Amino acid sequence: MATDVRLDDDPTESWVTIDGQVLNIAGSDLILSSTERRGTHGGQFRRALVHDTNDGLTVNFAHDYTGGVKINGASLNLKxxxxxxxxxxxxxxxxxxxxxxxxxxxxxxxxxxxxxxxxxxxxxxxxxxxxxxxxxxxxxxxxxxxxxxxxx
Structure with a gap:
């Protein structure tokens, strides 16, 4: 399968489309931030996913999203x-x-x-x-x- 990165893929909105089977991020933080949806948290970052220092995956690192984390249709598998x-x-x-x-x-x-x-x-x-x-x-x-x- 070929990979492709397309900018402004949707003519009505600013989109980036990535086609591929794996998205490999060589970093520790995935930040999702929308100024118009931002709550009361005054922090600099909106870290959605963080590869933390205990080799764990942390969602909503440092409580950056004041509205918390909502998971619809969740299936949880505890260790x-x-x-x-x-x-x-x-x-x-x-x-x-x-x-x-x-x-x-x-x-x-x-x-x-x-x-x-x-x-x-x-x-x-x-x-x-x-x-x-x-x-x-x-x-x-x-x-x-x-x-x-x-x-x-």
């Missing part, structure tokens, strides 16, 4: 932190982080006879120990009984 008989929560965490743990029950020989999942919410480090790099605190999120899906 499972462990797959053993004992799940361990990360020592580091920020208030609002979510972690899914999977606990497996197996019998001798390794056959899995049961599993359970727990969703955890990070409340950050306790205020009195925050400066000491203390471990994050996690709260389990209670859910109801499992329901079997029925729609295709």
């Amino acid at each position: 499972v932190v462990s797959q053993g008989q004992k799940s361990e929560l990360p020592k580091a965490g920020n208030a609002g982080d979510l972690v899914l743990t999977r606990n497996v029950t197996s019998i001798e020989g390794g056959a899995v006879v049961g599993e359970s999942f727990t969703l955890w919410l990070c409340t950050g480090s306790p205020a009195q120990t925050r400066r000491l790099n203390a471990a994050a605190s996690w709260l389990p999120i209670s859910t109801g009984e499992a329901v079997v899906g029925t729609s295709e």
Whole structure:
């Protein structure tokens, strides 16, 4: 497949069209900014996506978009932190982080006879120990009984 960059592709608006299978950005920040849609945030940047210093992908870096992030039709896949008989929560965490743990029950020989999942919410480090790099605190999120899906 050939690639192409077309400027002013739409005669009624200022468009840049990029045709290709992969858009490779050799940088850390993707900035989307529209002066007429800008809210009350007085910052210089509108960083939509940032390759952060923890080798993570951060959306709305530094809360640059005061209206927050809205995801329509989202499907979320949380990282499972462990797959053993004992799940361990990360020592580091920020208030609002979510972690899914999977606990497996197996019998001798390794056959899995049961599993359970727990969703955890990070409340950050306790205020009195925050400066000491203390471990994050996690709260389990209670859910109801499992329901079997029925729609295709």
